[in-house]
Amino acid sequence: xxxxxxxxLKNGVLDPQGKAIEGALGSLxxxxxxxxxxxxxxxxxxxxxxxxxAEATLxxxxxxxxxxxxxxxxxxxxxx
Amino acid sequence: xxxxxxxxLKNGVLDPQGKAIEGALGSLxxxxxxxxxxxxxxxxxxxxxxxxxAEATLxxxxxxxxxxxxxxxxxxxxxx
Numbered sequence: 001x002x003x004x005x006x007x008x009l010k011n012g013v014l015d016p017q018g019k020a021i022e023g024a025l026g027s028l029x030x031x032x033x034x035x036x037x038x039x040x041x042x043x044x045x046x047x048x049x050x051x052x053x054a055e056a057t058l059x060x061x062x063x064x065x066x067x068x069x070x071x072x073x074x075x076x077x078x079x080x
Numbered sequence: 081x082x083x084x085x086x087x088x089l090k091n092g093v094l095d096p097q098g099k100a101i102e103g104a105l106g107s108l109x110x111x112x113x114x115x116x117x118x119x120x121x122x123x124x125x126x127x128x129x130x131x132x133x134a135e136a137t138l139x140x141x142x143x144x145x146x147x148x149x150x151x152x153x154x155x156x157x158x159x160x
Contacts, residue, residue: 006121021122021145030140032133034125041086041121042101045114053112060110065101 001046001054002079007067008039042066044076054078081126081134082159087147088119122146124156134158 009015018037025033044061046054058076067074089095098117105113124141126134138156147154 008121008123018122024145025141028144030137030144032127032137033141034127036125037123039121039123041088041119042098043088043117043119045116047112047114057110057112061105061113064108064110065104 001049001051003044003046003054003058003076004079005042005044005058005062005066005074005076006039007041007062007072007074009037010071010073013071039072040066051078081129081131083124083126083134083138083156084159085122085124085138085142085146085154085156086119087121087142087152087154089117090151090153093151119152120146131158 015037018035021036021038022033025036044058046057048054048057055076055078058078062074062076063069095117098115101116101118102113105116124138126137128134128137135158138158142154142156143149
């Protein structure tokens with residue numbers, strides 16, 4: 001079973017990486033960019049074909065490793 | 081205008097980060113994960129409200145900075 005996990009910074013959390021990208025885009029001559037916030041995405045392949053089991057595994061993956069739940073929020077979308 | 085850019089490794093390109101995550105999940109006791117491939121996502125706010133102009137800006141952002149087009153592919157989804 002395939003799934004995509006997206007991890008993004010919670011609102012209000014400063015994103016220095018995003019700020020650096022904004023600055024770099026300006027110096028590269030790309031105008032009209034008001035803000036950029038960077039996140040992570042993970043394309044995951046799970047052994048199970050059971051949806052509930054897949055959701056439990058994805059939740060454990062996020063809570064234990066993929067997301068720092070103090071400053072980040074996550075969501076996962078199971079394909080199919 | 082808001083958009084989300086996703087940048088992922090092209091098929092066939094080795095993902096050491098993904099391999100490291102697979103290993104870590106195993107040692108954290110999360111079973112049933114066959115593969116993990118990590119990518120980047122960017123939530124972007126553009127000044128323009130013109131769709132064509134937004135697409136041109138997003139393409140320039142990706143080609144110039146956000147994606148290494150030799151090993152990565154990108155796509156962008158404009159909200160609304």
